[in-house]
Amino acid sequence: MQFDNSRPIYMQIMEFIKKQLARGELQPGQKIPSQREMAAELQVNPNTVQRAYREMETMGLLETLRGQGTFISNRPGLLQEIKVELAGSILKRFIVEMRSLGLSAVEIRNLVNQALDQEEEGKSCKAINPRGTCQPHW
Amino acid sequence: MQFDNSRPIYMQIMEFIKKQLARGELQPGQKIPSQREMAAELQVNPNTVQRAYREMETMGLLETLRGQGTFISNRPGLLQEIKVELAGSILKRFIVEMRSLGLSAVEIRNLVNQALDQEEEGKSCKAINPRGTCQPHW
């Protein structure tokens, strides 16, 4: 894994795990790599991994059992919370990037709507005409 | 600059220059660093830079004058094209990421609308009450 110098490594590790969870690659209750293993894999100091794990435990995302390992919490609603949080940060970054191109709120809204509409068309088109000439417009 | 292993470096260099252009950090007609300079700065093989420059010249984005250097094209409408292209790729990535969280088109639409509405509220709020208790709702 590659780290971005602009943000703390421990935060990137947190996000890495959250994304795995949101994508279903990690299941609630599942054991995650030990601090030492993760540190070796990411080529990072074990203390940095611990910081990430500890913060996630404080947030109720992980549960640690001394001598046994660290586990994804199986608190109900966990997955939903994480997805909402990730969606929020993706959305935020998206809007910042679009605005930096000089787009107005109305333009952003229209572009999103177009893109989603075309996605829908794409699906229905595919259903009717699997190998047809149905193409996105841009 | 950091490169992402998932895509060819020359493409990332192209995107890097396009973004500078979209943000106004580079102006049409302006000279950009020589291939050797750019290669040294990015710590990349000069051939990689050359490939990026060549493709951008093909696309009408750069113009090379033998013995003088490489310049941002002066073609009218260039900036707009680039912005549209960048907006398209940002939008595409955004929708892929949101979908990977399991969100439906309707949900994405609603989230974007909410976020943009709140941005507006934030602005008016700020105008009236610069350090007030104006907070985002989520």
Add this chain to the structure above:
Amino acid sequence: MQFDNSRPIYMQIMEFIKKQLARGELQPGQKIPSQREMAAELQVNPNTVQRAYREMETMGLLETLRGQGTFISNRPGLLQEIKVELAGSILKRFIVEMRSLGLSAVEIRNLVNQALDQEEEGKSCKAINPRGTCQPHW
């Protein structure tokens, strides 16, 4: 200050500050010693102090401003929360110690009631007869 080997130092620092706050020696909004100062005073590594400060910030007890220092939060109700928390831990320890002497719940209750009653008597006694023969019974 002396540290007890049985509990982590950072937790003892947290308790130290909480007690100062409960006793009114620290006021909400007040600046507390910098991490380095506190570390020098307590003869502890700055990282250990930082851990204590960070956890207290997470709990909403402190607020840190980069480049300026660390401050007692002035969130309303803060003092009350801390007092309740401290009272809980004092009470817990008290009951454990009393039980380890083999005392039953009823006996503990009676002893506490006696002690508080005598405290009251002591006060009224003192008011009537400042240098009298008013003595505790044990």
Add this chain to the structure above:
Amino acid sequence: MQFDNSRPIYMQIMEFIKKQLARGELQPGQKIPSQREMAAELQVNPNTVQRAYREMETMGLLETLRGQGTFISNRPGLLQEIKVELAGSILKRFIVEMRSLGLSAVEIRNLVNQALDQEEEGKSCKAINPRGTCQPHW
């Protein structure tokens, strides 16, 4: 063992031995370590240990047999006396600490009663439902 700078060490040694007695770790009639041994173990001057032993002998807690060593007294009722004394000092400290948080006698009384009641509930709960959802209320 750790010593507290606020009180004389010999008193802390006395309390240390009394607590061991109250907890049953020392039995009436049992030989305790020699002054030299105890001094070495606690890393304290032998004179300090001697002072503690002497005071406890005066109180009838210890008995010294020249050439044989120092023993816990066999006097009947000794254990009970010690427990009462320790309970008194624990109680005193408890009330001082609670008062320093600004709690009134009534409040202290209520908190103690609550805590003891919940302890009872906990026990019955445990008896019926060993791993159930029985939780303290604060």
Add this chain to the structure above:
DNA sequence: GTGGTCTAGACCACC
């Protein structure tokens, strides 16, 4: 083996 704490010392970002 696991996680938890602590130190020493480095470098950074902010004010």
Add this chain to the structure above:
DNA sequence: GTGGTCTAGACCACT
């Protein structure tokens, strides 16, 4: 000066 992050390496407690 302040707080924030990171490393390297130590020792401990638990299973």
